[in-house]
Amino acid sequence: MSAAETAVTQNASLAEFDRTTSRWGQLTMGVALLLSLAAPLYLVLSTDLGITASMIWTAYLAVAAAFFVLWFVEPITYYPVLGPAAMYQAFMIGNIANKLLPSALVAQAAIGAKAGTKRGEFAALMAICGAAMVHVLSMLFFVGILGTWLVSVIPTDIVDVARLYIFPAIIGGVLVQLIVTMKQPRVTVIAVVVAALVLFVLVPAVPALAKPATGVVVLITAVLAWFLRSRTATATPTTLVN
Amino acid sequence: METALTPEGLSTDILAIANLPVLWVLALGVFGAIIVQSLVYMKAAKKAGPAADISPEELRTSFRAGAIAAIGPSLAVVLVSIALLTLFGTPAVLVRIGLVGSAATESASASLAAGTMGATLGGPDYTQAVFVVAFMAMSLSGAGWMLATLILTPILRRGDTKLRRVNPALMAIVPAAALIGAFASLGIAELGKTPVHVLAVIVSAVTMGVCILLATRTSATWLREWGLGISIIVGLIAAYVAHTSGMAPAA
Numbered sequence: 001m002s003a004a005e006t007a008v009t010q011n012a013s014l015a016e017f018d019r020t021t022s023r024w025g026q027l028t029m030g031v032a033l034l035l036s037l038a039a040p041l042y043l044v045l046s047t048d049l050g051i052t053a054s055m056i057w058t059a060y061l062a063v064a065a066a067f068f069v070l071w072f073v074e075p076i077t078y079y080p081v082l083g084p085a086a087m088y089q090a091f092m093i094g095n096i097a098n099k100l101l102p103s104a105l106v107a108q109a110a111i112g113a114k115a116g117t118k119r120g121e122f123a124a125l126m127a128i129c130g131a132a133m134v135h136v137l138s139m140l141f142f143v144g145i146l147g148t149w150l151v152s153v154i155p156t157d158i159v160d161v162a163r164l165y166i167f168p169a170i171i172g173g174v175l176v177q178l179i180v181t182m183k184q185p186r187v188t189v190i191a192v193v194v195a196a197l198v199l200f201v202l203v204p205a206v207p208a209l210a211k212p213a214t215g216v217v218v219l220i221t222a223v224l225a226w227f228l229r230s231r232t233a234t235a236t237p238t239t240l241v242n
Numbered sequence: 243m244e245t246a247l248t249p250e251g252l253s254t255d256i257l258a259i260a261n262l263p264v265l266w267v268l269a270l271g272v273f274g275a276i277i278v279q280s281l282v283y284m285k286a287a288k289k290a291g292p293a294a295d296i297s298p299e300e301l302r303t304s305f306r307a308g309a310i311a312a313i314g315p316s317l318a319v320v321l322v323s324i325a326l327l328t329l330f331g332t333p334a335v336l337v338r339i340g341l342v343g344s345a346a347t348e349s350a351s352a353s354l355a356a357g358t359m360g361a362t363l364g365g366p367d368y369t370q371a372v373f374v375v376a377f378m379a380m381s382l383s384g385a386g387w388m389l390a391t392l393i394l395t396p397i398l399r400r401g402d403t404k405l406r407r408v409n410p411a412l413m414a415i416v417p418a419a420a421l422i423g424a425f426a427s428l429g430i431a432e433l434g435k436t437p438v439h440v441l442a443v444i445v446s447a448v449t450m451g452v453c454i455l456l457a458t459r460t461s462a463t464w465l466r467e468w469g470l471g472i473s474i475i476v477g478l479i480a481a482y483v484a485h486t487s488g489m490a491p492a493a
Contacts, residue, residue: 010293017290021283022399026392028279033388035271036337040378042264049371050248059355059379064386066354066424067347071386073417075394084399085283091391092276094341098467099315106311107304111296118294122287126301127308129280134312136273138320139340147324148261148332161482163328163364165442167353168432169477170322172446173470174346175429180454184418191419191426199430211358214427221423222416229415 014118018084021125025088032092058211065215069222083121089128093135103131186230191221254366256373260331269333272341314467319345321471325478329364334377342384345470350428355379362435438484446477 044051074096075087081101082090090096105115107127113119151159179188195217203210284305287294291301322345323335330338330352338348353363355376361367363376432443453469456462465472 013290013293017286017293020286022396024279024282024286025395028275028282029388029392032272032275032342033385033392035268035275036342036388037381037385039265039268039333039337040374040381042268043259043262043374044378046264047259047370047374048248049374051371051374055359055371055375056378058358059375060382062354062358063351063379063383066350066420066427067383068386069417069420070347071390072394073413074387075391076398077413077417079395079398084395087391087395089276089279089283091387092272092279092342094344095315095319099312099319102315103308103311107307110303110307111300113296113300119296119300122291122294122296122301123304125283125287126304127311129284130305130307130309131312131316132276132280134309135316135319135340136276138313138316139323139336140273142317142320143323143327143340144332144336147320147327147335150324151257151327158482159328161485162325162478163368165364165438165478165481165485166325166329166474167349167363168435168439168442169325169446169474169481170345170349170470171353171425171429171432172443172448172477173450173473174350175425176447176450176473177454177469178346178422178425180451182418182422184415184422187415187419187422188426191422192430194423195427195430199427199434213431214354214424217427218420218423221426222419225415225419226412229411 021085022088025085029088029092062211062215065212066218069218081115083124085121086125086128089125089132093128093132095135099135100128100131103127186228187221187225190224190228191217194221194224253370254368256368256370257328257331259370260334260373260377262333265331265333269336272337276341314464318467318471321468322474325471325474330373330377334380338377338380338384342388343380346425347383348380350424351380351383352376353428357431438481441484442477442481445480446473449473449476 044056075091078090078096079087081104082096086100086104090100093100104124104127107113107123107130108115108120111119111123113123115124182188198209198213198217198220202216203213209216284301287301288298291298319340323339326335326339326345326349329349339345343351349363353376355378356363356368356372359372359375361369361372429443429447432439450469450473453465453472457465457469
């Protein structure tokens with residue numbers, strides 16, 4: 001085969017790889033999306049709990065107000081690192097920054113492939129497949145089987161207390177972790193001040209704002225952080241939550 | 243509490259509905275989708291390997307390296323997930339915390355949703371109805387990430403430079419502000435509850451601070467991954483001791 005013919009076969013085979021991975025990537029992610037929505041929908045429809053559509057919409061709006069910026073920002077941020085095929089894996093498996101990216105980097109280092117090359121892309125893809133298998137198996141075994149058993153044998157008074165305080169026990173750690181990894185002291189101060197003012201001054205004065213309070217905090221913080229930003233510091237990309 | 247709820251909706255036996263067999267089947271289906279995807283991808287990578295200048299041997303090495311590197315972080319997620327089992331039941335935890343989302347985003351979503359029902363996540367008013375609404379809201383929020391990925395990936399692939407040319411300062415500041423704003427708001431809201439809630443927030447925050455400090459000062463980088471799990475456990479232990487020694491208001 002001449003060099004030109006080899007190049008043509010190579011391109012054809014890479015194009016086929018792109019086609020296969022994006023078709024199956026979209027298909028499997030679409031299935032996961034539908035299945036993940038089907039579970040709560042089943043509970044809403046099959047149980048007689050008196051849940052109304054307006055309750056769901058109110059709850060959804062409160063959550064969306066807090067997170068909708070991230071829905072779009074995270075995929076755009078991770079795309080250059082992950083490449084198209086791995087995008088469909090990453091946003092289904094989760095824990096991208098703390099698990100998938102390190103796995104991809106280790107694999108690229110192991111075979112001496114540079115990020116941004118085809119070799120690098122393939123190494124990252126295989127690494128994420130490896131990480132996915134480990135993760136799926138450990139979740140099924142340790143959480144699905146052992147965890148369920150563990151909860152059934154722990155005395156109920158401990159379970160009740162744990163349930164009561166699990167959220168404050170999560171949020172304290174998450175907040176500190178976030179502030180440290182973000183390294184945005186100015187934004188942090190703005191966020192804390194805005195949150196305190198909204199929750200302890202504005203909401204008591206205007207009780208109607210109690211439900212969308214977090215959305216209000218997010219909005220005011222984002223606007224203030226933008227207008228009060230340091231014009232001298234260079235922008236560094238943000239580490240995200242998923 | 244909304245008056246439309248039926249007496250069944252006011253039951254606080256969350257696990258009675260959270261562990262229904264149908265939910266297990268749907269959760270296993272999501273795991274199945276991930277496994278199928280990985281198998282298809284690996285086969286495609288093997289086939290196109292020569293064109294990408296990567297040998298089957300190197301593909302295997304990459305798979306193994308990725309798998310080994312994921313063991314620590316995966317087990318750290320396991321610990322956090324187990325802590326959340328009593329709140330959401332196993333199927334919801336497997337899908338929401340183990341896969342699509344993370345402990346941080348999903349418990350935040352659930353707490354926000356419970357708030358709109360006039361309830362506290364895990365509190366005495368955390369009824370079956372509140373759980374179902376919270377589960378629905380988390381799943382819809384998680385769907386936001388997946389939909390954005392499904393819509394944006396083909397656009398980014400076509401090399402649409404408009405999206406990438408978004409002002410870098412905007413991309414650095416607005417997401418950070420949105421994230422810190424959301425979690426600061428949720429954290430500070432906990433400080434308005436009982437003294438035990440305040441204690442749990444502070445102990446967890448301090449534990450995380452110590453973990454991060456030790457991880458940077460020493461070579462114990464694993465503390466970064468395990469920080470959240472350790473903070474939750476220590477925070478819960480402190481809350482349990484305080485609660486049982488009578489710091490909590492009488493129920």
